[in-house]
Amino acid sequence: MKELELKYGCNPNQKPSKIYMKNGELPIEVLNGKPGYINFLDAFNGWQLVKELKIATGLPAATSFKHVSPAGAAVGLPLTEVERKIYWVDDMGELSALASAYARARGADRMSSFGDFIALSDVCDVDTANLIKREVSDGVIAPGYEPEALEILKAKKKGNYAVIQIDPEYVPEEIETKDVYGITFEQGRNELVINEELFSNVVTENKEIPESAKIDLAIAMITLKYTQSNSVCYVKGGQAIGIGAGQQSRIHCTRLAGSKADNWFLRQNPKVLNLPFKEKIGRADRDNTIDVYMSDDYMDVLADGTWENFFTEKPEVFTREEKRAWLDQLDNVALGSDAFFPFGDNVERAKRSGVKYIAQPGGSIRDDNVIETCNKYNMAMCFTGIRLFHH
Numbered sequence: 001m002k003e004l005e006l007k008y009g010c011n012p013n014q015k016p017s018k019i020y021m022k023n024g025e026l027p028i029e030v031l032n033g034k035p036g037y038i039n040f041l042d043a044f045n046g047w048q049l050v051k052e053l054k055i056a057t058g059l060p061a062a063t064s065f066k067h068v069s070p071a072g073a074a075v076g077l078p079l080t081e082v083e084r085k086i087y088w089v090d091d092m093g094e095l096s097a098l099a100s101a102y103a104r105a106r107g108a109d110r111m112s113s114f115g116d117f118i119a120l121s122d123v124c125d126v127d128t129a130n131l132i133k134r135e136v137s138d139g140v141i142a143p144g145y146e147p148e149a150l151e152i153l154k155a156k157k158k159g160n161y162a163v164i165q166i167d168p169e170y171v172p173e174e175i176e177t178k179d180v181y182g183i184t185f186e187q188g189r190n191e192l193v194i195n196e197e198l199f200s201n202v203v204t205e206n207k208e209i210p211e212s213a214k215i216d217l218a219i220a221m222i223t224l225k226y227t228q229s230n231s232v233c234y235v236k237g238g239q240a241i242g243i244g245a246g247q248q249s250r251i252h253c254t255r256l257a258g259s260k261a262d263n264w265f266l267r268q269n270p271k272v273l274n275l276p277f278k279e280k281i282g283r284a285d286r287d288n289t290i291d292v293y294m295s296d297d298y299m300d301v302l303a304d305g306t307w308e309n310f311f312t313e314k315p316e317v318f319t320r321e322e323k324r325a326w327l328d329q330l331d332n333v334a335l336g337s338d339a340f341f342p343f344g345d346n347v348e349r350a351k352r353s354g355v356k357y358i359a360q361p362g363g364s365i366r367d368d369n370v371i372e373t374c375n376k377y378n379m380a381m382c383f384t385g386i387r388l389f390h391h
Contacts, residue, residue, distance in 0.1 A: 001026050009037045027170035028141075032154045033162035035139055039117055041068050043141040043164055046119025049073060049226045051168070054121035056194060056218045059238070061121040062102035062128075063223075064113040069231075069246065071112035073223045074104030074239030083107070086267040088283045089131065099127035104239040106135060109260050110287045117141070117162075124149045132156070136284060143168040192386060194221045199359055199382045203371055206380040213334050213357040213380075220336030221359060221388065227338070229389040232346075234261040234353060235334045241265070242353070250339070254346045258353040265330045265354075266294050266323060276312045285310075294318060330354030338388040340364040344373035351377050361387050 003020030017037055019026070035043065042065035049070060053061035059075035076097030084090040087107030095103060098120060106113045118132060120142040129149035132140060139162025140153065153163050177186045196214050198221065209217070216235040223233045227245045232253045234242035242261030247253035266272060267290060275293065277286055289310050292301045298317060301307060307314045335350050337360040347370060350358065362383030364370065374381045 004030070006037050006040075007034065023173070027167040029165045031145070031150065031163040031165055033139060033157070033160050035162040035164060038067070039139055039162055040164075042066070042117035043119065043139070043166075045226045046070065046117060047141050047166055049222060050119045050121040052194065052222045052225070053219060056222060057215055057238075060096075060098040060101050062098065062105045063119045064102070064105045064108075064116040065119065066112055066116050069228045070105075070223055070226065070240070070243055071116060072105035072108035072240055072243070073219065074101050074108070075219065076101035077104075077238040079103060082268050082273070085273055086264075088286075092127075092131065095131070096125050096127040098122050098125055099131050102128055102131055106131075108239055108241050108264055109243070110283075111291055112260075114284060114287075124153070126152065129153050134283075138162060139164065141166055190225065190388075190390075192225070192388075194218055194225070198384045198386065201362075201385070202380055202382045203362065203367075204374045204379060204381045206375075206378050209357055209380050209382065213332070216334035217336055217357060217359045217382075220334055221384070224336050224338040224388045224390070226390060229338050229391060231338045231388075231390070232257040233336045234258065234350075234355065235336070236261075236330075236332065236354075241333070250337070250342060251345050251349065254337075254349050258349050261330075261333065261353045262327055263291070263294060265327060266318075269318070269322075269326050271316065271318050271322070275315055277310060278312055281310060294323070296320075327352070327354070332356045334359070336360070338390070340367075340387075341370045342366060344369045346370070347373040347377070347379065347381075351379070355379065358382070359384055361385055 003018050006017040008015050009017040019040055046063045046065040049063050050061040057075050061075050063073040064071045079100050087103045089103050115136050115138055117138050118140040123144035124142045125146050126149050129152040133152055133156055141164040153161055174189055176189050177184050199214055199217055220233040220235045223240050224231050230247050230250050230253045232244045233240050234257050241264040242257040244253040244257030289301050331354045333354040334357040335355045340361045340363045342364050356379055358381040
């Protein structure tokens, strides 16, 4: 099959629409549903991301994509009991490595992952399919599906769930093109291999970057490679915990990603873990309620006459002081940036979210200020010399 006709493009008024190959056959097969234009954009970007994560770490990988940027990305490390609770999988028993990867990718920023498109590095197994079955999602791309897993996915969304199988041996052409306003752009594909060598130029007084942190930095940089720029990614323990995408200012990007990392950690506080939800409240509504409860707008869910809609008893306020004290325990976080930090304010913000290790291209006229700020907090920062803009 050289082309596949789509219902419409980015918006319903953009017709006709299709994906096609200029040379050869499409490397995908649609096994179920009718993926749309944006679905395929998410699918192909997500597939590249998880394929690279698998190569870099040797572990199964998953990503949760929304609007052509990842909301989460992770490798298949075992989940802690707390993680199982905040990702809503504590009732599912032991999960496979691939299912654990998706639970982590989905769970990093569940608000943004609502209605995601999933990419899996490995053949989708039953554990992963059962996890996907219970989440609000548009579709999945993987190199294959176990027969039972495929049947589980086919039943989702009243039989309309998009399931795409991609040829894992497919290699795209070295030159890529796209049209904007009738004008064709051409460039070489970004084939940069991200590995530990990228983190060898440590420019701070603290030169110690342990192997676990190098893996997290690699996850951050691979994630950034497929995130709309400007972008910053916080990673801890093999998963992205905060991704800031598409911001015009780098400090706003660092703040956005940092606030998501903070929310990920705040969800692990006993006050949040033990919120007395009514049984009828579903996972998505719980996620929304938790997000408001942890914010400065907490009275939107705690006001008399309102809290009764969500809880069996009125929770205590999670005060700003309590949140700050809890966040002060977050540490050993790795941070990657797709372009250089122009000011030390990015490091100051990163510090408040437990960042200890930083990878960024370097090359700012204020590099000395950025390095000095890292030294103030005993952070280790490496200059990769590589920019990772993605548009």
